[in-house]
Amino acid sequence: MKHLAATPLGMTVRCESELTEVDGRRLVFSVKAYDDAELIGEGIHERFIINSGKFMAKAQAKAAKR
Numbered sequence: 001m002k003h004l005a006a007t008p009l010g011m012t013v014r015c016e017s018e019l020t021e022v023d024g025r026r027l028v029f030s031v032k033a034y035d036d037a038e039l040i041g042e043g044i045h046e047r048f049i050i051n052s053g054k055f056m057a058k059a060q061a062k063a064a065k066r
Helices: 052-064
Strands: 014-023 026-034 038-047
Touching: none
Parallel strands: none
Antiparallel strands: 014 026, 026 038
């Protein structure tokens, strides 16, 4: 994210995101934030689709080692 402008206390902030790329399990989003007057921030956000069962099994196995 790149911060572009400050927002005064009490002003509404609105965020938008758009899925711009899908590469296998990788998802890339363009994100923008606006206040009532102007664009205040923008950037790129990347996420990965995971197998939740496999993820939770690994997490639980790690917790059991403590």
